[in-house]
Amino acid sequence: MSGIFQPQVHRQPHSYAFFDFDGTLINIKSMLSFLEYYSKIKFKSCHFYDEFMSKASRLQTQGCARSDLNTLYYQHFAGSSYTELLELGDEWYEQEIINKRHRLITHTIRILEQHRYMGDTVVLVTGSMWPLLRRFCEDYRIKDALYAELTCHGDTVTGALEHGPIISEGKAKAISRYLKHQKVPASLEQCYAYGDHISDLSMLEMVGHPVVVSGDPELETIADDRDWSLLWVHNTDAWYAENKEQPTHV
Numbered sequence: 001m002s003g004i005f006q007p008q009v010h011r012q013p014h015s016y017a018f019f020d021f022d023g024t025l026i027n028i029k030s031m032l033s034f035l036e037y038y039s040k041i042k043f044k045s046c047h048f049y050d051e052f053m054s055k056a057s058r059l060q061t062q063g064c065a066r067s068d069l070n071t072l073y074y075q076h077f078a079g080s081s082y083t084e085l086l087e088l089g090d091e092w093y094e095q096e097i098i099n100k101r102h103r104l105i106t107h108t109i110r111i112l113e114q115h116r117y118m119g120d121t122v123v124l125v126t127g128s129m130w131p132l133l134r135r136f137c138e139d140y141r142i143k144d145a146l147y148a149e150l151t152c153h154g155d156t157v158t159g160a161l162e163h164g165p166i167i168s169e170g171k172a173k174a175i176s177r178y179l180k181h182q183k184v185p186a187s188l189e190q191c192y193a194y195g196d197h198i199s200d201l202s203m204l205e206m207v208g209h210p211v212v213v214s215g216d217p218e219l220e221t222i223a224d225d226r227d228w229s230l231l232w233v234h235n236t237d238a239w240y241a242e243n244k245e246q247p248t249h250v
Contacts, residue, residue, distance in 0.1 A: 014184055016191045017115040018175060018203060021126035021133070023196035024213045025112070028096065028103050030128045031073055031250055037092045042084075052076045056250060066199055069250045070127050070165035074148060078159030082131075082152050089131030097136070107233045108194060108213060112140065115192065121184070125174060125193075125203055127167040127250070146174040172202035194231070195219070204228070 022029050032053075039048035056069050077085070097103055116122050124133060124145040133145055149162035166174050179186075189208035193200075196213035201222065204210035212223035214232045223230045 015115075015120045015186050016123060016179070017112070017120045018123050018125045018191065018193040018207070019108070019112060020171075020195040020197070020200050020203070020213075021124055021128055021136075023105075023215060024194050024200075025105055025108055025124075025136070026097060026103050027105055029250075030126075030132045033096055034089065034092045034132050035073070035076070037096065038085075038088055041088060041091070048076075065168075066250070067165040067167050067170060070148070070167050071161065073250045074129070074150060074157075074161055075159040077150075077157050080157045082150065082155050082157055085129075085131040085150075085157065086134065089129075090135055092132065093135040105213075105233050108231065109140065111194070111231075112142075116141065120192075121182075121186075123175075123178065125166065125171050127165055127170075144178070146171075146178055168199045169202050171200065172206055175203060175206060198222075 019025060022031075035052060036046065036049045039046050039050075042048065052073065056072060059069060059072070112122055121144060122140075122142050124137065124142060124147065126133070126145070126147050129148045129150060130145070133147055136142070137145055146166055148166055151158045151160045151162055163174065163177070164170055179188075187208070188206055191207040192209040192211060193203050193207040194211045194213055195201075195204055196219070197216045198218045201219065204212065209229070210223075210226075211229045211231050212219050214220060214230060220230060222228070
């Protein structure tokens with residue numbers, strides 16, 4: 001089912017709406033964009049960024065799993081200050097998102113706001129980390145987010161993740177953990193999920209209302225075969241063209 005999608009208005013009072021971040025709500029890769037920004041600000045050069053990109057590209061060519069690339073990304077920050085990551089994350093968001101509003105995918109953001117207006121709980125589900133999400137969650141009044149949780153010794157980032165990568169099957173596992181601790185129950189059949197990439201498939205398969213955001217032909221084909229809702233957003237096509245040579249979904 002393709003075309004304009006809107007959440008159902010006449011349904012049970014409360015549901016959960018799970019949203020991917022990169023490619024679904026913003027049209028850049030937050031982690032790679034921040035890594036480049038961090039490298040320039042922290043080290044006054046792109047060496048820190050280039051070092052990771054070179055290694056990640058080589059591993060991807062060898063067939064490395066996306067979850068392993070995601071793990072490698074956070075290992076790259078071992079020894080960093082978490083406080084500094086929060087500060088630079090806020091600065092990155094201001095410069096790369098707020099000052100470049102075209103990087104927001106307004107169609108899906110409007111749907112996110114519709115869910116919140118109807119009383120649904122909106123939840124971000126992303127392999128990105130809290131320093132890159134904090135400002136977005138504040139701006140759009142999102143209280144719940146499932147993301148890569150960095151482990152720290154004091155203020156020092158270890159490079160390890162508390163629950164492993166939140167990517168591919170990790171998204172479904174994170175949602176299952178989350179729902180077990182919620183006081184307001186909701187059947188997964190009544191829940192919504194929005195994702196733009198094949199790595200979102202496990203999350204989309206969990207819910208009764210999966211919505212595929214356009215841009216990934218493989219996922220679009222699955223949506224068509226399974227009669228899932230397909231949300232066409234024109235600015236994701238440019239995003240995929242721009243990022244097709246980069247490591248996918250670290």
